[in-house]
Amino acid sequence: MKKLLETLKKQDFQGWICLVFYPIVLLYRLPKAWIRSLWYARILIAGKWNRYMGFSPKNALNSFFYRTQWFNIDKYGWSGVSPVIGLGNYPISRWFHLSTLSSCLYANAGAITTLLGTMVWVLSHLIWLNDEINPLWVLSIIITLFFSSTSYAMAFTQQNYNILGWMFLPLALFLVLNQYYALAAVVWFAASLASITVIFLSLPLMGCFALSTGDYEVLWLMLPAVIKISFHFLPILNSSGFHTIINIAKLIGFTQREVRYKRHSMKWTIFNLYFTVLYFTVCLLLWWLTDQLPLLPVVALSLFVVNQLFLRVADEPSIIMLFISTLVVQILLAPPGIIEWVIFWLAVSPIPVFLGLAKNKEKKSNITSIDCHPPFDHSEFEEEFEGFFSKVKSGSQVFFAFKDPGNIYEQIFDGYRFTIEVPLYVAAKKGIHLFPDWYTVGDTNYHGAPNCWGNKLSDVIELIKDWNIDYIVIYRDQDEIINSDWALYFDVIESFNWAQYAEALRAEPLWDSDRGAPVFYLLRLKNIIRKKMLISKKI
Known part of the structure; x- marks a missing residue:
């Protein structure tokens, strides 16, 4: 709310006019x-899709x-x-929500996946x-859906691998x-191969539809997809299933x-x-115009809330x-009409700022302006972090x-959450355990968990002793000098x-608006200090 009010205060007269008449x-x-x-x-036609995880710098690097x-x-x-990843012994089976196919495609061709997936999602309505x-x-x-702010956001700034499921x-x-039940079962199953989320959210949708129409056969249509998804849970049930389920329940807010x-x-x-x-x-x-409850949208709205x-x-x-x-x-399915079209346009084209589409404040544009999003080549950032970790041996802990976020989920990573994914990926590729990451958060999401936070010198020294750390990464504002005590x-x-x-990022900051551009420093504990720590441990 505060950020939005700050943005509104910066609007000039033209900006307010555009906001009032934004549709x-x-x-x-x-x-x-x-x-x-x-x-x-069109640059994607040439291939090299692994260089483009997305179009927006924030979305691409976070992906x-x-x-x-x-x-x-x-x-x-x-x-x-x-x-x-995690605390250094993370079972891959915990990723029961992932699809092998979708993960592979999105990891190697992120930009082309969201763009083509969104276009398929839109154009598949031609079947009507x-x-x-x-x-x-x-x-x-x-055509209205295609040129909407919703479709634009899904193609260029918002979606991930789940688009491969939503397009079904x-x-x-x-x-x-239309009661093509056999084909519907096949399509639901195909969607389950791409995304669990789509099936999980569609189940209550179809359940309400079945209750409304009395046609419970539509629920049986999803059985192949549900059976397929159930196999994802078997590995975690055979190992640390209960622990994993509890962690998930905590993260999604099911239990406090x-x-x-x-x-x-x-x-x-x-x-x-x-x-x-x-x-x-x-x-x-729509209810007023058609004199009929729009059941499916109402259920979807309820799921949103x-x-x-x-x-x-x-x-x-x-x-x-x-x-x-x-x-x-x-x-x-409603009678064609200009009022119906206007209602649809309002729904599919929200104010751009709410979909992360508004131009950045550095460009002095109002909140109804829309950025153009060329494919973002992130290879430069990968190469730089390859050099950043070049002197760290495989098997090291960093x-x-x-x-410390102070037990507040939204304060995790201190406003720099969009800057950590590239170094985490590069470190993993080099066999380096860089932590904490989001999996560490899940594994320590209980009172009395081992501490893995702290950016003060005294805290870091204690953490080095507790976790047998070889290197640390600290961050400072650009103009901030590292305290001499660290040396x-x-x-x-x-x-x-x-x-x-900044130029490569297209003036799109990856950190909170009240934070400056950070500088990451890779530090190594002095040998003499490590020897003293070992001696003190023995004593």
Whole structure:
């Protein structure tokens, strides 16, 4: 809320006019942004897809999280244990929610996956072109969806591997509603091969549909997909299943018992309030116009509220795609009309700032402006961090000295969460255990857990003793000098200054607005200090 108010205060008169009339303004800006971004995306035709995890720098670099997952799956196997993530002995079987196919595709071709996946999701609605619905109405809705801020965000800034599952949903809904049950079962199963999230969220959707229509056969259609997904749980049930399930329950907010890192964002934030009011208004207007409850969108809206306030089982883009997918069906089945089209446009084209599309403040643009997103080549950052860790031997433990989040989930990684995934991936590739990471968070999410936080010298020294750490990474603001006390204990090996890559990052900061560009320093404990520590341990 505070950030939004600060942004609104910076709007000039033109910005306020654009905000008031944003639905009209976006009719011009979105097609322009789409065409420009697609033009820049032609570079993907040449291949080298592994150099482009995404289009937005923040999304692309943060998506190295998924590349690290695939590296570990590929190297250690689903039944293996990784020594380079979590606390250093992480069972890969805990990733029951991942798909081998989707993980591989997204890790090696992130940008092309989200772009093509979104286009398939939109264009798959062409299946509604039949004798029962006005073809011009179908085409107008599909074109509107394509040039919407929702589709633009999913293609260029928001989605991940889950898009490979969501692109099956329009076809599945069409087949269910038209009672092509055998084909629907095949499509649901295909979706399960790509994403568990899609099936998990579609189950209550189909359950409510079955209760409403009395046609419970639609639930049996999902049985092959559910059986397939159930096999994902077998490895964790055979090993540390209970522990894993408890950790997941804590992270998604199902239980607050003995939780160390508590979520404070699961409340009525401006984001949650905006989308809830927007989608609720759309459902209400459709109900009034058609004199029929828009069941599927209402269920999807309910799932959005539950996900955002009570149980975080999916990220926001997934819930948004669920709602929009059901809304398209509802609109297509409604009588064609200009009012219906306006309602649809309002729903699929929220104010760009809420989808992370508004231009950066450095460009002096208002919150209805939309950035063009060429594919982001991250290879330079990989190469730089290869050099950063070049003097660290495989098998070493490296501690990332982050400030203690104080038991607040949103303060984990001290506002720099989008800067850590590339070094974590590079370290894993080199056989280096760099921690803490998000898996460490999961493994220590209980009171009395081993401490893995601290950026003060005294805290770091204690952590080195506890974890047998070889190197540490600290961060400082660009103009901040490392305190001389650190030089008594450590030698500076390498540094990485994020400010030097401002142009490559397209002025899109990877840190909180109240933080400056950090400098990462790789430090090694002086040999004489390590010897003293060993002697003190023996004593």
